Amino acid sequence: TMSSATHDLNSEENPDDKPMSTNFVLGESVEMPEGTPHCKGYDFSQGVDITAMMTAMMSTGFQATNMARACEEIKRMRRWRLSDTEWKEGDDDDLKDPEVRKTIRAKIFFSYTSNQISCGQREIILWLCKHKLVDVIVTTAGGIEE
Numbered sequence: 001t002m003s004s005a006t007h008d009l010n011s012e013e014n015p016d017d018k019p020m021s022t023n024f025v026l027g028e029s030v031e032m033p034e035g036t037p038h039c040k041g042y043d044f045s046q047g048v049d050i051t052a053m054m055t056a057m058m059s060t061g062f063q064a065t066n067m068a069r070a071c072e073e074i075k076r077m078r079r080w081r082l083s084d085t086e087w088k089e090g091d092d093d094d095l096k097d098p099e100v101r102k103t104i105r106a107k108i109f110f111s112y113t114s115n116q117i118s119c120g121q122r123e124i125i126l127w128l129c130k131h132k133l134v135d136v137i138v139t140t141a142g143g144i145e146e
Contacts, residue, residue, distance in 0.1 A: 025143070037059055038059065039059055039060065039118065039119050039120040040056070040059050040060070040120050040123070041056055041059075041060045041120040041121055041122065041123035041124055042056035042060070042123055042124070043056075043123050044123060044124070044126075044127035045127075056120075059120060060119070060120035060121065074108065074133070077106045077108050078105070078106070078108070078133070080105065080106045081101065081102050081103075081104060081105055082095065082101040082102075082104035082105075083098055083101035083102040083104075085101075087101065107135045107136065108133070108134045108135050108136070109134070109135065109136045109137075109138060110125075110128065110134035110136065110137050110138070111137075111138040111139065112125070112137075112138075112139055113139070113140050114139055114140045114141060114142035114143070115142070116139075117142070118142065125137075
C-alpha cells in the first residue's frame with residue numbers, strides 16, 4: 001500500500017497524476033529576470049591579465065581556497081615521475097631502468113560536477129583541456145536547476 005506521505009505528494013495538488021518528483025526534475029524552464037547577471041569565468045584565450053581575471057571572479061561561482069589547493073596538487077602531480085619512487089623486488093622488470101622510469105608520469109584525472117560548467121568554471125576547464133593539463137575527465141550529467 002502507498003504511504004500517506006507518498007499519497008499526499010500524488011494527490012489533487014498534482015493534477016498530471018505523475019509522481020511529484022517527476023514534475024521537479026522535468027519542470028519547464030523559465031526566463032531569468034531582466035538584469036540577472038550571467039555566470040561566466042575568465043577567458044584565458046585572451047592571455048593572462050590579472051586585473052581582468054579578478055573582475056571575472058565577480059561573475060564566477062568560485063571557491064578560492066579549494067581551487068588553490070587543487071592547483072597545488074596538480075602542480076605536484078605534474079612534477080611527479082615514476083623515477084621519484086624506487087624500484088623494488090616484485091615491481092615490473094620493464095620498469096627497472098631509471099631512464100624508463102623518468103618518462104612515466106602521473107595520469108591526471110579531472111573530475112567535476114556538471115554545475116561547474118553553469119557556474120562559470122567552463123572557461124578554466126576549457127583552458128586546462130586545450131593545454132593538455134589533464135589526461136582524463138569525469139563529470140556528471142546536468143540537472144534542470146542548472
